[in-house]
Amino acid sequence: MITDAAFAQRGRARIVIVGAGFAGFEAARALSRTAGDAAEIVLVNPTNYFLYLPLLPEVAAGTLDPRRIAVSLSEVLPKVRLVLGSVENIDLGGRTVSYLDPEQRTGTLGYDRLVLAAGSVNKLLPIPGVSEFAHGFRGIPEAVYLRDHITRQIALADTTDDQAERDQRCTFVVAGAGYTGTEVAAQGPLITDTLLADRPRLAGQQVRWLLLDTADRVLPTLDERLSRSSDQVLRQRGVEVLMGTTVKEATAEGVRLTSGDFVRTRSLIWCVGVQPDPLVSDLGLPLQKGRLVVDEYLGVPGHPEVFACGDIAAVPDLTRPGETTAMTAQHATRQGKRAAANVAASFGHGERKAYRHHDLGFVVDLGGPQAAANPLRIPLSGLPAKAITRGYHLLSMPGNRVRTAADWALNLALPRESAELSLVRGRSVPLASDSPETPQH
DSSP, X not given: OBOOHHHHTOSSEEEEEEOOSHHHHHHHHHHHHHSXXXXXXXXXXXSSEEEOGGGHHHHHTTSSOGGGGEEEHHHHOTTSEEEEOEEEEEETTTTEEEEEOTTSOEEEEEOSEEEEOOOEEEOOOSOTTHHHHEEOOSSHXXXXXXXXXXXXXXXXXXXXXXXXXXXXXXXXXXXXXXXXXXHHHHHHHXXXXXXXXXXXXXXTOOOEEEEEESSSSSSTTSOHHHHHHHHHHHHHTTOEEEETBOEEEEOSSEEEETTXXXXXXXXXXXXXXXXXXXXXXXXXXXXXXXXXXXXXXXXXTTEEEEEEOGGGEEOBOTTSTTOBOOSOHHHHHHHHHHHHHHHHHHTTSSOOOOOOOOOOOOEEEOSTTOEEEOGGGOOEEHHHHHHHHHHHHHHHOSSOHHHHHXXXXXXXXXOOOOOOOOOSOGGGSOTTSOOTTSSOO
């Protein structure tokens, strides 16, 4: 048991932030700049890094080293005390947070102000076999595992002379045509083309990549022009885009689709979406579609000392009355900053303000020279979109920018690496339970 004796003897207020995803990280950074000397800021997170999720598909594709998207929290937040652990319980009445550290020791932290930014986890649907046979895609371990898994399937296909087994191992199904699923499916053929180039025995072997979604088009939340350009890139690379279709059942031998077809495969990549971290469901507070109800100031009604932001919070969207903000990194980043300012205002520093943000556009990296973007509502594709996308990510990353840019530059001159690292085994990243960095708490 890790005690919190220092809290009882403190000479200044303590602000505890749960989660170091986009919302929690930005809240911690903003508070460290405005209140770092006046208050103790404690950040509770399972890992010691901030994960820049938008570039996770590039880790799976082997174009970025995993360390590029893992930014050291202690390095970029020197005024913030980092507590490694996963939050197990929050006592709102006693104003304490209980957590479990990486060595399974329990600890408790008292707080004067609490910022909940626990993020989201894989969205599981009641589909037979999915939790057992699908691969998730929410953290570095899953991205590294997926890269190794694809490499291994091609290697095993090269080993066998059974054509049916070869076809099965060379078939990859991606469920979910949102940002992540579309990017993974777009990168997929580039990965397997590189792997096949080194294996003459597989010359002429067909590799299938399928992208499924119940929606009527890829990237359904984006401008239709961006959706069409992304769809075109996918089809040009040979991806089978099956809209209005999803998985009905997953087995060890393949997946049965809602269309009735059975696709023999060893690879079901689950990118269907996310849901709020289950931590919020244990608080006994009002929820809206699994998200914690908050007011326009990001405060939790009835608990003036508690704020919530990011994916776990149902934040009123003042630009669209009656709706809540989407679960995007763009909203999470800005909500984290607003939550920090309102926490400071609760101590008399500044004035609290309502959260209001108009989307500035989105970027989708499709691998190679292709991307789709709509900065300031201007739809772009191809190389201009690629330049905007790369520039946006470099500006948004809180660290590792030079190393990331260097990796991208080397990729222009050098071939993709095709070695299997075997660092993460399948049992270490089950879809049904959260990976260490998926719940950002």
